[in-house]
Amino acid sequence: MEESVIRRLFDDVRAGVVSTDSAIEQLKNLSFEAIDDFARLDHQRALRRGFPEVILAQGKTPEQVVRIFQKLAERNDRVLATRVSAEMHAEIGPQLPEATYHSLARVLMLDRSIEPKIPGILVATGGTADIPVAEEAALTAEIMGHRVERVYDVGVAGIHRLLSQNDKLQEARVIVAVAGMEGALASVITGLVSSPVIAVPTSVGYGSNFQGLSALLAMLNSCANGMAVVNIDNGFGAGYLAAMINRKIENGGK
Amino acid sequence: MEESVIRRLFDDVRAGVVSTDSAIEQLKNLSFEAIDDFARLDHQRALRRGFPEVILAQGKTPEQVVRIFQKLAERNDRVLATRVSAEMHAEIGPQLPEATYHSLARVLMLDRSIEPKIPGILVATGGTADIPVAEEAALTAEIMGHRVERVYDVGVAGIHRLLSQNDKLQEARVIVAVAGMEGALASVITGLVSSPVIAVPTSVGYGSNFQGLSALLAMLNSCANGMAVVNIDNGFGAGYLAAMINRKIENGGK
Amino acid sequence: MEESVIRRLFDDVRAGVVSTDSAIEQLKNLSFEAIDDFARLDHQRALRRGFPEVILAQGKTPEQVVRIFQKLAERNDRVLATRVSAEMHAEIGPQLPEATYHSLARVLMLDRSIEPKIPGILVATGGTADIPVAEEAALTAEIMGHRVERVYDVGVAGIHRLLSQNDKLQEARVIVAVAGMEGALASVITGLVSSPVIAVPTSVGYGSNFQGLSALLAMLNSCANGMAVVNIDNGFGAGYLAAMINRKIENGGK
């Protein structure tokens, strides 16, 4: 349950729009809410961590995704589901008419929040094929309240393309570097800036790429300091962490 | 070359203490300085990235470490060398009398800086055997200008030990979670806080630990969002990144 | 051949319902029975190990599964086939009308046994996507004569969900902990209880999860003592072992 929703509830109670009993009822599952037998929604997460539980659609049935999405939407202004395949979206989209689907990033989201976006996050990719992962990162950061600068296809095979974006790199407060194959983009960017870099290896490539292992290992072994790495293709995780850092910066550590 | 050193140089020139020619001479290698044939010191790094080049002693000869350390010390207030084995320290220590050696963390450092430390970083470990890596992280953050809270031996086998430190966890602005074996500490901490977590897998363990692979994979696959991972046993990298984030928070993104 | 079936046979002989010759004929394949050329049913297994041979449907042709299922059903009250895909069930279901299919767990089973279920087994999962594996475990334990408590979606990203189930955890005599990704659930549960824990890593996840390797290694390297691990996604194996242990406990080691 997001803080904004709880604030509204208290305001409504004070204004007499909502009765105390009804308010209590709404708070009842604050800790967590069991859905049938298959899920325990961690409603307290939004308060504790700043953003409601996110749905990883992969591995769940369409029915489960719909049920969880609806339950979250009852108590939060913002709901995010990741790894929603086109097939799944075709099936569940009509049941979630308020939600927006981003097909490249495979993200389904609902954003009723009206707070202004915080600037400072930049997402870069080595190539065109890395964009789906980058978009997952960017959309995640956006729904979490941030404005995202995108700098795509600036891989090291033509390093002047990256150097020409130096101004944007220097301005960013947090950078998400997305790259497959040898993943060198993250090292080169980190060497140029004084901001933290979150590296996302992608599974783009073939052969001894081993589904992203080459980029993952390269990023973990970077000779440039000031970088950390998330799972292969985990654009969501990188966007989430970037948003947390950028909010801390914005709020002076609060 | 650290900004503080350059500022002092300009002040000295303005005060007439240093001549323009001498100042230029001192700046000559600002970009980088070649040492014999074996190294090119990136003196610009301190300006560009906020901290001078750090020496990874492992893989270098003792002579090389001494030479680089001395060259860095000429132009910076702070010099850091990591992975300095006890054997190497026995050999090079006498040649670097100003430097302090931390045997557990295998870190050799020189810190003439006088700026006050920034609070906000917490370093936690799963077990006692993870402490050397944690100390490398803590000392790195300290020489970079931060105050570090240490919470050691709070692994998940007795989770009340971790929960009892909840206040400290909530207060921290950046957390470094150091753990070997199954590395679950990082996930559990991340699930409790709204601050970014940098996870450091350690090689502590045996058998199918595969020198840290188990903790590395566990951390990369965490179900808790808001965490990123550095290389196995890379306390230095985690401390460095934590320091960068904490400085950004302190300075409001500058 | 289950002990109960053999007992019934002797009872029938004593009661004169079955002739000695006919009884001998029925016992003839007690050791094992060859089916065409493709299988040797280990009918003695039920006597020796307490439960008849179980059919791993994956890798067998539908015809083979049907033949083996029928042969086992001739001599046992309980027959279990695992990893029966929906496609295979569509083909063989009509030929095995007595059997029940559980689509999530991909289990096909026949249970004519009437003995009361033994309480004491608890099956927990980290997430919703782990439920199919958990159900395979639970159904296996159930057909083997046990009552199963299910506690699903209590992963460590929101650890209060797990702690809220502490009573059930303490009551259980054997616990099956099912989790993918970083598999931390098993460590945390093991640290809380004095009962044996059987950990089941699942292939839930992506990227450096490497089809379950991350959870497998994490569980093998747990810092919590009192846990052992089965193969990735092997809910059946965990349920089987839990049932063996629980029966030993119930029977005082017999």
Added chain:
Amino acid sequence: MEESVIRRLFDDVRAGVVSTDSAIEQLKNLSFEAIDDFARLDHQRALRRGFPEVILAQGKTPEQVVRIFQKLAERNDRVLATRVSAEMHAEIGPQLPEATYHSLARVLMLDRSIEPKIPGILVATGGTADIPVAEEAALTAEIMGHRVERVYDVGVAGIHRLLSQNDKLQEARVIVAVAGMEGALASVITGLVSSPVIAVPTSVGYGSNFQGLSALLAMLNSCANGMAVVNIDNGFGAGYLAAMINRKIENGGK
């Protein structure tokens, strides 16, 4: 803090031998006790899990091991440290005169407990080189209150050696099967008995054994049901789990 020790404390209070204040003082660190900065002893563990925290000496300094061992010995009748190398023992042995060192198993232990041992555990090995790991398992189970039957060097290359021990196998309530190389021993034993089997892969072998990987994978993929696996060379973990199961059996699930 073991239950027996707490019972004694209450008895002493009732008998007036110990004052209430002194008793409270002794209980003060019941939850956990911080030792300097390097460890937090989980004294509650003995109550919660039935046995005090065990010291994994590997990765700790000799001083740390001594300090922790002494602290545990103050509040418990039984203290166990594993992976104590001969070198470490030479250094710390004199400071822990009460403790007994088992060089083959690399185990250092103190056992003041007087309760009778529970029968039911059998430890088997494939070869002679597996004995150190097996002894770690056996000694762990023994200090935890059990009697252990040892059946060593019964590997499958001469299967009559194993079959000749069939009586002992049938009598055991829990079996620990220790084997390196192809680890087939565990499968063969499991196929013969109705008791749970805990399989311990060892690093015995060379080449494509990959330090125990061959036995580990073989055991995880056993076609025999009723077995689970611990980490490579983790005799301690197997002995611990066997003891937990055997105690549950002895106590009827309590």
Added chain:
Amino acid sequence: MEESVIRRLFDDVRAGVVSTDSAIEQLKNLSFEAIDDFARLDHQRALRRGFPEVILAQGKTPEQVVRIFQKLAERNDRVLATRVSAEMHAEIGPQLPEATYHSLARVLMLDRSIEPKIPGILVATGGTADIPVAEEAALTAEIMGHRVERVYDVGVAGIHRLLSQNDKLQEARVIVAVAGMEGALASVITGLVSSPVIAVPTSVGYGSNFQGLSALLAMLNSCANGMAVVNIDNGFGAGYLAAMINRKIENGGK
């Protein structure tokens, strides 16, 4: 070109049925024959190694398989193609009407040879799902001139099934042991006999089986001497080697 075919050619020349010119023409490609640009048939192989080149259909286009099969059939009495999928057979079968397809083993073969089969080869499997690989081995040995004894589904989970076949095992001159999962069958058989054993790991299994790696490593690390291993699922290679050994035995080393 098989020796029998060349012998017939000389006989025909001596009998005047074939002219010298025509005979020379037929021998022209004895060394190898290029087919278009895509293959160089090693016709000398039959003379040099005792059996004509075998077609690995996987990775070739259907047209290529047909062309090579036909070319081989022109000069040899026996032609063998392995890994011919059902789809490919549907396409090429009509063009090779003389050939026989074995769907389980995915083998397409033509055998005009009339020499009597040599006894001595036994093929065993651990389970029913291993039979396709075993049949590939058996059919390969058969077309190479041997009689094959099949002993299927005798895995170690019910070891009396294997022991009951001891007579056949002792009689065999060469044994092919086919098993997936933990692959223990090969070790147990090797420990019982004085004949060479060729072990074939199969990809039967799931999870940490890693597509046959578990059985492969187990077999390579067998504690039983007198066994060697072929590639995962390589029934063909095992049958081929068994045939070579059995022929050497039959011919006293010739």
Added chain:
Amino acid sequence: MEESVIRRLFDDVRAGVVSTDSAIEQLKNLSFEAIDDFARLDHQRALRRGFPEVILAQGKTPEQVVRIFQKLAERNDRVLATRVSAEMHAEIGPQLPEATYHSLARVLMLDRSIEPKIPGILVATGGTADIPVAEEAALTAEIMGHRVERVYDVGVAGIHRLLSQNDKLQEARVIVAVAGMEGALASVITGLVSSPVIAVPTSVGYGSNFQGLSALLAMLNSCANGMAVVNIDNGFGAGYLAAMINRKIENGGK
């Protein structure tokens, strides 16, 4: 932008056919050209490296491939797209009518260049199934201006096939050796010649081939000196490097 195109532009300006303004306009994106948001074409690459950017179609959408292909075709005489699947070609072929598709090599190319081809490159394969990768190498070298000798299906199982091609091997200035399975072809060829050999491991094989790992490792560990290796199935990379070397040889190092 290829040098030949720029020369033509200058010639046109000198001839008055093109105005200065128009020429400048054409050069404007010389460094790189952004296409929508998804790509930054490195037009300078042709000048810097001798050949325009190449499109790796895999991982891009059909629309992206078409757009990039067209943009490149505007400024270059030669355009190459690799890993264009038959499905993608069916979709994009009609939009790129000038381009030629090679289905085996999955290559789509446009070649308006008229310069004569440089001889000296030889491409060899171990088997028929390696030909698609070899053709990718050969076509790449051809569009880059070279004549390619093909020697296919000369694997080491019948080494006389390779030895019979010795003259061609000795004549070649650069050799591309393409092989799957154990990849021994590259070692044997390298041992015979004094020319550089570029080894391409292919994913041809099965089982412990691990999608090309066996050939990759074999080639990296060759005992023959004078060979280097590219990624698994990377015919394009090998053809590209061969072309660079051969051009250097032709031009005396220019």
Added chain:
Amino acid sequence: MEESVIRRLFDDVRAGVVSTDSAIEQLKNLSFEAIDDFARLDHQRALRRGFPEVILAQGKTPEQVVRIFQKLAERNDRVLATRVSAEMHAEIGPQLPEATYHSLARVLMLDRSIEPKIPGILVATGGTADIPVAEEAALTAEIMGHRVERVYDVGVAGIHRLLSQNDKLQEARVIVAVAGMEGALASVITGLVSSPVIAVPTSVGYGSNFQGLSALLAMLNSCANGMAVVNIDNGFGAGYLAAMINRKIENGGK
């Protein structure tokens, strides 16, 4: 207990040199003999498999090796211990004065057998560094009753060295091919002969050799048929299998 020893016993009984009681006593441990607690000697092995149990010294204590060696020597004419390091031999050599130590092969052996050696085995190596493994194979075959032809340092980097030994290759009845690095020797030899080839990958090499993995995978994936593989550096296993095959050939399958 070797057959020859048992025959001698019966002869002695018939000759009245040995009493029946004494003979029975000697046979008492025919099945197996327990040594203290650490070993169960499989004395029946010599009868069942043709050669007594062999001692793998690695992983055993010097005392254990001495005890087992002596016990075997009491009942057999031939005793073999492998992987006896120089250090171990220095310690145990004096206690086994009859035994001969081969330092390169790390083999300790006792051979009182007088039967003539059977010709037919050839052992080849790729390089000089493979010789220790090859010698282990050769010495094993020799003590098992065979004459061994050695052809060393004939690797594929200079293939004429191998081809010059063609006569020896054609004459051999069984070939052991020992090679590290890319292990191509085994494939090339297998392609040249009609005899079975046992391939031994060695750990010779460095880097991506991964302690023998490159040669192991190469050999498992050989495109040449008629080869099987043993563990990395397992010269003993190859020599043992070669001896079994050669004896079968010599004895016409007996």
Added chain:
Amino acid sequence: MEESVIRRLFDDVRAGVVSTDSAIEQLKNLSFEAIDDFARLDHQRALRRGFPEVILAQGKTPEQVVRIFQKLAERNDRVLATRVSAEMHAEIGPQLPEATYHSLARVLMLDRSIEPKIPGILVATGGTADIPVAEEAALTAEIMGHRVERVYDVGVAGIHRLLSQNDKLQEARVIVAVAGMEGALASVITGLVSSPVIAVPTSVGYGSNFQGLSALLAMLNSCANGMAVVNIDNGFGAGYLAAMINRKIENGGK
């Protein structure tokens, strides 16, 4: 036997300084020469491939290295031994007084050749710790007749250091790029030049570097075209290949 040596021999015969018989004697082992039983020197290699056989000292005994070195020195002007440890050199150095030892590169060499060096090869490293491997490459190329430009410590963490060397990069005809950790140096260099690049991954690093795997995979998956890779730490192989290419360039493909 190097061509220069053979030429000298013919000159001596023509001049009457050497008799025909003596000349024939010297040529007798032209093909190869057996040394005792442990090596077959491929003397023809120098003629066939342009440089005599090189000794990989690792894995050979000191005696073997001395013998082979001396035999090669009898017939060649240049002899090279690689991976000669300091320990081995201490032992064999005095027996090879003409040879020069380079301790960093672990190379022992003898160079009596007087032909002028060919310019064109550049060797670069990412860091100081990569220099030993780079020196092995440089020294190899030098003894093979080339002049080598060294550019060390120009890794991507401070990319201006590399860009400042652009002139040297552009001038080189062949580049050897040596780097550990994430190995990004090779990609960045390749993207800048039109010359072939040979990438050498080093084992410099720790943790998930896995002894050079990270750099190896990164280099194999480079997005920059025109690069190929040699084994981890294989400076020798890279220098050898660079020399072959540079000689081809110098000689116009001869």
